[in-house]
Amino acid sequence: MALKCQSYGCDRYADKRGYCEMHYMRLYRSGQISKRTNADRFWALVDKSGECWEWTGGLRGGGYGLFKLQSPEGKRVSIGAHRFAYAEQFGPIPDGMQIDHKCHNRRCVNPKHLRLATHKQNVENLAGLRADNTSGYRGVEFRPNLKRWRACAQHNKKFYSAGWYESPEEAAEAAKQLRLSLFTHNDLDK
Numbered sequence: 001m002a003l004k005c006q007s008y009g010c011d012r013y014a015d016k017r018g019y020c021e022m023h024y025m026r027l028y029r030s031g032q033i034s035k036r037t038n039a040d041r042f043w044a045l046v047d048k049s050g051e052c053w054e055w056t057g058g059l060r061g062g063g064y065g066l067f068k069l070q071s072p073e074g075k076r077v078s079i080g081a082h083r084f085a086y087a088e089q090f091g092p093i094p095d096g097m098q099i100d101h102k103c104h105n106r107r108c109v110n111p112k113h114l115r116l117a118t119h120k121q122n123v124e125n126l127a128g129l130r131a132d133n134t135s136g137y138r139g140v141e142f143r144p145n146l147k148r149w150r151a152c153a154q155h156n157k158k159f160y161s162a163g164w165y166e167s168p169e170e171a172a173e174a175a176k177q178l179r180l181s182l183f184t185h186n187d188l189d190k
Contacts, residue, residue: 085109139175
């Protein structure tokens with residue numbers, strides 16, 4: 001059942017905070033009703049029931065949360081939900097920096113799971129395998145002509161090899177050690 005407007009004598013239906021559009025706008029313009037802040041709107045779209053605080057709003061490509069905030073000039077601006085959560089907790093994000101999910105959950109907006117990172121550092125902290133991986137191990141590829149497994153890693157646009165191995169498990173361990181020696185933000189291998 002639709003509720004009636006809370007204003008005395010008004011028989012219109014309420015659609016905004018218990019008021020009809022006309023009475024809501026009068027109260028808003030007079031300052032008697034304040035508009036919700038970006039932070040209020042943001043946190044209303046977050047499920048904090050688990051260790052990761054899941055974004056329940058809209059998503060952009062790649063599965064990252066997307067939040068549309070109101071700029072001080074009154075314009076709608078889109079921002080990654082994880083970037084908004086980080087900035088709310090820790091302050092502005094420096095130019096050129098990214099926000100890395102330590103938990104590898106792209107929908108997570110828990111500030112404890114987020115950290116500043118360069119693009120290089122963010123790429124180092126990958127959770128899964130590349131789409132073209134056929135070995136099942138990160139940094140391991142099979143060469144049929146040699147019948148051997150190669151352990152490798154890429155760092156600062158340079159390719160590094162940790163050698164050739166008889167089994168994929170040996171190559172995976174060598175690739176892991178190589179990444180640990182090269183990367184600074186590689187949490188999964190630690």
